[in-house]
Amino acid sequence: MDRRRLTGKAIELAGVVSATALLVLALGWPIERLVPIALAFVAVKIYDAVRDRYDLNPGWSKTILGVALAVLGVVALFRPGGLLWIKFGFLVAGAWLALDGTFDLRVGAEPRRTGNAYVTVQDGGTIWRSLDADPKSAEELYDAVDLPDDRIEQALEELERQGRIEEANGVYRTSTPDRDWTSVPDRIFDRLLRPFGQF
Numbered sequence: 001m002d003r004r005r006l007t008g009k010a011i012e013l014a015g016v017v018s019a020t021a022l023l024v025l026a027l028g029w030p031i032e033r034l035v036p037i038a039l040a041f042v043a044v045k046i047y048d049a050v051r052d053r054y055d056l057n058p059g060w061s062k063t064i065l066g067v068a069l070a071v072l073g074v075v076a077l078f079r080p081g082g083l084l085w086i087k088f089g090f091l092v093a094g095a096w097l098a099l100d101g102t103f104d105l106r107v108g109a110e111p112r113r114t115g116n117a118y119v120t121v122q123d124g125g126t127i128w129r130s131l132d133a134d135p136k137s138a139e140e141l142y143d144a145v146d147l148p149d150d151r152i153e154q155a156l157e158e159l160e161r162q163g164r165i166e167e168a169n170g171v172y173r174t175s176t177p178d179r180d181w182t183s184v185p186d187r188i189f190d191r192l193l194r195p196f197g198q199f
Contacts, residue, residue: 016041020034040068047061057104057105058101058104059100059101059102059103059104059105059106060101061101062097062098062101062104063097063098063101063102063105064101065094065097065101066093066094066095066096066097066098066099066100067094067098068094069090069091069093069094069097070091070094070095070098071094072090072094073087073088073089073090073091073093074091077091096192096195099196099198100194100195102195102198103194103195103197103198106198107198120154120155120158123147123151123152123154123155124155124158124159124164126145126147126155127141127145127147127152127155127156128159128164128165128174130144130145131165131172131173131174132174135171135172135173136171136172137170137171137172138152138153138156138170138172141156141172156172163175
């Protein structure tokens, strides 16, 4: 495991420990209330490993998580105390996410290998800086950047998706993505309505 991946794991572990300490020490949660959260965390990690191994449709993760959130919201509604808007928030968010997941499953959404988010961001920055200094082909990047070939390819794919680089005749160079901020509200509205397009 290389240094970047180890750093990403360390940051992730620090976040888990900090969140646990906040719940137990600051909010006074008993340890037994953290068991379901710990089980959910382990389940997510197992799913991530299976997804990356078998290239699962991303709709599965959305559907499973959405159903879990909706069930949590329903259970919370039947328990006394707590803020009602938070309970409804879990229910509505879970239902929407589950519908969005089923939409991905029905249209056959392409699986995306994200891997470790910290590593992906770091690799993308490394690749972008190299291309910003001088446009290069993929083969030239393999020699110029001290990263495995598969991670360079993954970073190139992500940077192209973001519009931060462009490719022409096999040569990659940095670009400035167009930002049409006036269309942002319409895009958000269309995204929120997307799951209902399957009906």
